[in-house]
Amino acid sequence: MYDAGLRVIHEDAVANPGIEPHRVRMTEKSVKHEKNAVRQVAALFTLSMLGSALALYAYFAFPISEDLTTVRLNTLYLGVGITLGLLGIGIGAVHWAKTLMPDNEVSEERHLTRGSDEKRAAAIEIINLANQESGFSRRKLIRRTLYGSLALFPLPGIILFADLGPSLGDKLRHTAWKQGTRLTKDPYGSPIKASEVTIGSVFHVIPEGLMPGEENYLEEKAKAAVLLVRVDPDQLIETEERASWSYQGIVAYSKICTHVGCPVALYEQQTHHLLCPCHQSTFDLIDGCKVIFGPATRPLPQLPISVDAEGYLIAQSDFHEPVGPSFWDRSVQQ
Amino acid sequence: MAQLKRKLNGLRRSPRALVVVLFAGLLVVGSGYTAVQAAVSPSTAVTRSQEQIDLGKRIFLSNCASCHGKNAEGTMNGPSLIGVGEASVDFQVSTGRMPGAASGPQLEVKPVQFTEEQISALAAYVGSLADGPSIPDASLLQANGDSTKGGELFRINCAMCHNAGGAGGALTEGKYAPNLMGSSEKTIYEAMLTGPQNMPVFNDANITPAEKNDIITYLKYLQNNRSVGGDELGNLGPVVEGLVAWLGMLGLIIAITIWLGAKSN
Numbered sequence: 001m002y003d004a005g006l007r008v009i010h011e012d013a014v015a016n017p018g019i020e021p022h023r024v025r026m027t028e029k030s031v032k033h034e035k036n037a038v039r040q041v042a043a044l045f046t047l048s049m050l051g052s053a054l055a056l057y058a059y060f061a062f063p064i065s066e067d068l069t070t071v072r073l074n075t076l077y078l079g080v081g082i083t084l085g086l087l088g089i090g091i092g093a094v095h096w097a098k099t100l101m102p103d104n105e106v107s108e109e110r111h112l113t114r115g116s117d118e119k120r121a122a123a124i125e126i127i128n129l130a131n132q133e134s135g136f137s138r139r140k141l142i143r144r145t146l147y148g149s150l151a152l153f154p155l156p157g158i159i160l161f162a163d164l165g166p167s168l169g170d171k172l173r174h175t176a177w178k179q180g181t182r183l184t185k186d187p188y189g190s191p192i193k194a195s196e197v198t199i200g201s202v203f204h205v206i207p208e209g210l211m212p213g214e215e216n217y218l219e220e221k222a223k224a225a226v227l228l229v230r231v232d233p234d235q236l237i238e239t240e241e242r243a244s245w246s247y248q249g250i251v252a253y254s255k256i257c258t259h260v261g262c263p264v265a266l267y268e269q270q271t272h273h274l275l276c277p278c279h280q281s282t283f284d285l286i287d288g289c290k291v292i293f294g295p296a297t298r299p300l301p302q303l304p305i306s307v308d309a310e311g312y313l314i315a316q317s318d319f320h321e322p323v324g325p326s327f328w329d330r331s332v333q334q
Numbered sequence: 335m336a337q338l339k340r341k342l343n344g345l346r347r348s349p350r351a352l353v354v355v356l357f358a359g360l361l362v363v364g365s366g367y368t369a370v371q372a373a374v375s376p377s378t379a380v381t382r383s384q385e386q387i388d389l390g391k392r393i394f395l396s397n398c399a400s401c402h403g404k405n406a407e408g409t410m411n412g413p414s415l416i417g418v419g420e421a422s423v424d425f426q427v428s429t430g431r432m433p434g435a436a437s438g439p440q441l442e443v444k445p446v447q448f449t450e451e452q453i454s455a456l457a458a459y460v461g462s463l464a465d466g467p468s469i470p471d472a473s474l475l476q477a478n479g480d481s482t483k484g485g486e487l488f489r490i491n492c493a494m495c496h497n498a499g500g501a502g503g504a505l506t507e508g509k510y511a512p513n514l515m516g517s518s519e520k521t522i523y524e525a526m527l528t529g530p531q532n533m534p535v536f537n538d539a540n541i542t543p544a545e546k547n548d549i550i551t552y553l554k555y556l557q558n559n560r561s562v563g564g565d566e567l568g569n570l571g572p573v574v575e576g577l578v579a580w581l582g583m584l585g586l587i588i589a590i591t592i593w594l595g596a597k598s599n
Contacts, residue, residue: 069559071563072564075564098598187490197540201534202535202540204490229534266495266511269529270531275506282506293506
């Protein structure tokens with residue numbers, strides 16, 4: 001079937017079935033069922049009331065005390081009570097609507113989205129008139145300078161965004177380690193003698209003096225955390241530059257993963273693998289903590305160490321590169 | 335006097351002097367090393383009877399020597415046991431890890447193969463070969479320390495592998511840190527002291543015996559007290575908790591949605 005042009009007019013492949021025949025509910029056919037439904041709805045609302053009452057009762061009957069186990073009963077009964085209180089209302093209301101309120105199927109036609117031709121013509125006329133009177137198309141100079149000003153005005157605002165937060169300064173590039181800082185045990189801060197670090201040992205290390213109460217204690221600790229391990233010096237693969245960074249097989253590496261900054265501390269004594277628990281980046285401790293598996297892209301930074309006159313392990317300097325994950329101007333030297 | 339001097343000079347040049355000097359040097363270095371070792375792992379006085387050692391050696395030869403060598407010197411299939419100490423033997427054998435059943439990423443816990451008497455004989459034999467960490471004294475295994483301090487030490491030194499709730503966790507290439515919820519005080523102590531398999535060593539300079547007792551106290555507290563947050567779901571963390579919440583809650587939401595859309599009859 002064709003109309004005036006070449007457009008093919010299809011008949012609907014599937015005929016519109018219309019509204020399905022109305023099915024009469026049992027609650028309309030029998031008084032018994034109707035009464036049952038009424039009772040069910042009322043029971044659900046009553047259950048809701050009981051639930052709310054239970055929640056109130058539980059709040060006073062199971063107070064939270066110093067004993068942590070009291071949290072369990074308090075949370076459990078408060079939760080059950082409030083859940084019943086809300087679910088009872090919701091399910092009761094829906095059940096009421098489904099069983100007792102009228103359920104005749106009604107269809108409403110959608111109105112057309114296209115406006116009438118007259119309204120469309122009138123709109124176009126208004127736009128044309130505005131263009132004519134303002135001279136927007138005709139006066140090119142005004143139009144182009146307007147475009148320019150619109151393009152430039154948001155820029156100062158964008159630049160000002162940089163001032164919204166505190167300035168980072170060089171905080172990402174330096175840690176609490178300095179030349180001569182003693183390596184101490186996390187968390188109690190006792191210094192470590194080189195002789196105490198036996199082969200296969202792992203020490204979790206913080207810089208001396210970094211104790212709770214210090215300014216920015218947690219931030220500094222998060223940057224300065226170090227893992228100290230002694231391996232057989234013959235197994236250690238060291239570049240010429242780093243040969244003096246270890247002490248008799250004792251090496252110290254930043255514990256902060258270069259991927260997204262989780263603490264890398266799962267050390268396997270026999271394989272010398274250091275595993276990050278978050279995304280399974282694996283570092284080879286005897287080979288400069290190079291990445292051997294996982295999403296990290298840079299080796300863990302090494303802390304150059306030596307011993308002081310009393311035999312305690314000390315840092316030769318801060319890390320030679322920023323610890324932790326990449327940031328946007330990390331490669332810029334400062 | 336001059337004669338004596340000449341005589342001494344003569345002695346200094348004699349080849350025997352070299353032996354004496356070497357011996358003295360070795361003695362100094364050796365005793366210095368032993369002193370350092372002793373400072374790191376003080377071994378309490380151990381009483382091993384010769385009968386025990388002999389019995390241990392017989393058990394060793396028939397059960398262990400095929401991998402560890404006839405004199406515990408190690409072979410291609412097993413490490414040397416000289417200097418590993420009695421604590422190491424006790425840990426490996428009394429948890430059933432040794433004798434190993436099959437090679438794999440890690441030795442598994444399995445039914446114990448020997449009686450307590452046999453295990454202590456075996457430990458005495460290996461302990462008699464060279465000094466090493468000895469079995470901890472019962473006074474250190476009372477779990478009567480400070481559990482708060484123990485919890486702090488556990489979270490810093492142990493939780494990255496064994497999980498903050500002691501439930502264990504995965505390592506690389508099929509290895510894993512075992513669940514600690516069934517471990518005895520002695521097993522936990524010996525594991526820290528000897529660093530079995532891929533676990534690092536935590537010697538007494540790193541975690542003092544009192545601190546080890548604190549850690550054991552903390553783990554015993556976890557073993558004996560149910561979680562206040564309800565079901566622990568194996569203490570395996572957010573993945574398991576998320577899975578249960580998603581499957582349970584999504585199922586409930588789907589069920590309610592189906593009920594909402596269904597017509598009442």
